[in-house]
Amino acid sequence: MIQAIYLAFQALAANKLRAGLTMLGTIIGVGCVVALWNVGLSGRRYMSDALESFGKNVIFVHPRHSSDEEDQRRFRYRPLGLGDVAAIEAFCPSVDQASPCLSNYTKVVYGATFRQVRIYGCFPSFLAIRDWKIERGAAFSASDERSGNRVVLLGATVARELFGTVDPVGATVRLEREPFVVIGVLKSKGSFFGEDQDNVVLAPYTSLADNMGWGRNVHVVFVSAHTKESIPQAKNEIRLAVRASQKLPPSRKDSVELQDLGEVTAMVDQVLVGFSLLLGAIGAISLLVGGIGIMNIMLVSVTERTKEIGLRMALGAKDIDILMQFLVEAMVLGGTGGVLGVVGGLSTAFGTVQILSLVLQRPWPFVVSIPSLLLAVAFAAAVGLFFGLYPAWRASRLDPIEALRRE
C-alpha cells in the first residue's frame, strides 16, 4: 500500500503543473472549510472570553426612545429615576444587585496630560455587577456614595496613559475642572468588541449627580441576575417593577428596553452561522468542482496511459490491481490537495485572527482542532476516491489487447 502511494506520487510528479491545477479546487475547498472552522472556533472562544470579562449575568435597562409621531427628528422617552432602581432592587427576586449609572464621555486631566474617557457615575455595587476587580488602592464605599465624595477609580488604560509608571493612588485628577482624588486602579478587562473597557473612570453616582450638577438622572441601570438561567425571569420582573414604579397604565407600552449579553451572543452567533454557511457553501462547491477536476484529469490520465494499463495487465495485473492503482492516484490527488488546503486554511485563519486581534484590541485566541484537520484531509481524499471511481473503473475494464495496441 505504501508502495502504491509512493508510485501514485511518482505518477503525479511526472506532471506537476497538471496535478497542481487539478488540486486547486480541493485546496480552495478544504482551505475555506478549515479557515472557517478555525476562525469560528477562535471566534467562539473570543466571545466567551469577552463576555466573561464584561460581567456576570448582566442586564442593562435603558429608557425606550420612541420617535414622535408628528416630528420624526424629535425623540421622546420617559427618563428613568432612582425610584425605578429602588423598585428593581426591592421587587425583583431574580435580581441580585442593581446600580444606576450616569454615563458620559469626558476629559480627565492630570497635570498637563488629559484623555477622553468613558465615565460612569455608579453605586459601589456596579463593581460587583461588572465583575470589576481592584488592582491597587480600594473601591469607593457606600459612605463615599452617600456623601458624594469626589473620588474616582481609574481604568487600567487611563492609569497607564496619564500616570505611566507612577502610582496614581492618592493623586488628584480633574474632571470638568473639578478635582477628584484617585483612590484605586481597576484591573484590566481588555476590550469588548472593539471598545476598550479599561478606558474608564468610575465615580460615586452622587458625586457626579449632585456635586458636578449632572442631576439625578439615570442613563442606564446595570442589573445582575442571580444566575444565567434566571436572566429571562429577571427581565420580566424588572419590566413589571418599572411599570409599577412609573405607574404606567396597561395601555401604555413599556418605557424601558432591556438587554442582556445573551442577545449579543445570539447576534454574534448568527453572524458566525451566516459566515459558516457562506464559507461552507464555497467549500462545498469548490470541493465539488475539485472532485470533477480530479475525475476529468483521471479520465485523461487513463486515456494517456492506456498502453501502460495494457502492459500491466499483460504482466499479470488483475482488474482490481488497475482499479486500485488509479483509485490510489485519485485519493493521493485529493489528499494532497487536502493537506495543502489545510495548510492554506490554517494560514488564512491565523492571519484573520491576527487582524481581528488588532482591530478588536483584544488578543483573539487562535484555536486549532486537530481532529477537524485530519477530517478535512480524509474528506478531500474521499472526494478523490469518489470522483476517481469511474475513471479507475474504466481503466480496469480495458481490453489488454486493445490497450497494448494504443499509442
Added chain:
Amino acid sequence: MPAEMLAIPVLPAPAARPSPWVVESIELGKTYGERSPNPVQALRGVSFTVAPGAFVAIMGHSGSGKSTLMNLLGCLDRPTFGTYMLDGQNVSRKTRRQLAEVRSHTIGFVFQGFHLLQRLTARANCELPLQYAGGLSRKERRARASEALIRVGLQDKLERRPTELSGGQQQRVAIARALVNRPKLLLADEPTGNLDTRTGLEILALLQELNSTGVTLVMVTHEPDVAACAKQVIHMSDGLIRRTEEHAVPQSARQALAQLAAEEKAP
C-alpha cells in the same frame, strides 16, 4: 465452409495428468464479430504442441492470424472455439481474473516496442510482474529483479531508466522482466522488429542462450532470418497452419554476429 461446421465442441477437461506439453493447441479458433453480419475468422482452427525447452517461431504475413494466435497463447484473449491447454491446464474458458493469474504465473511477454514504464528504473520495471504475482517480500522482489537483469547482462544498469538505455538494452530489460516470474512459456512478439540487424542478432543470441538453459520460447516474426534461429517454424496464412518445419541445427545468432563483424572489417 460455414463457421458452425468448423466449430468443434469444447473438449471435456481432461483429468489432471502431467502433460508432456507446455502448449497444446487443439483446433483453436477465433472469430471476431461473431454476431455481426460479416464476422472475421482470424483463426480457423489450429492444432500444434510446444514441448518444454522448445523454441518455436510462428511466421506469417500480416493478416495470417499469427497475432491472434499470439494473443490466445498469451491468455490475453479467449478462443471462440477449440481448446488451449497451457502447462496441463485448460485455459480456454477461464474468466478475466483467472487469465490474469495465468499470465502472472505462467507466461512472460516480450514485445516489439519493449513497453517499459519510463518513470521506473530497470529494476523497478522488472519488479512489476512480481508485485502482481504477490507472495514475495520487497527485498525478495528486488533480489529476483536484480538476478533477472544480471541474467540478461545488465548487471551495471540496474538503476537506469529506459531513456538512459539503448534499444537493445531496453529489450534486454523487457526480457529480464519476462523471466522474473520464472514462467513456463516466454512469448516474444517480433522481439527484433524495432532493432537494427546487429542489435537484433544480439537479442536473438540472448534468447537462444536462455532457450539452451531450458526456457520454452514461442516467437512471432515475419522475418525468415529471425525465424531461422528457432528450432521449429510454424508457417501461417489465412488463419491456418500451412506448414511446419524443423531445424535440426538452427542458425546460431552468435555465429551470425561474428560473421557480421567479420564482414564489417573486410571491406
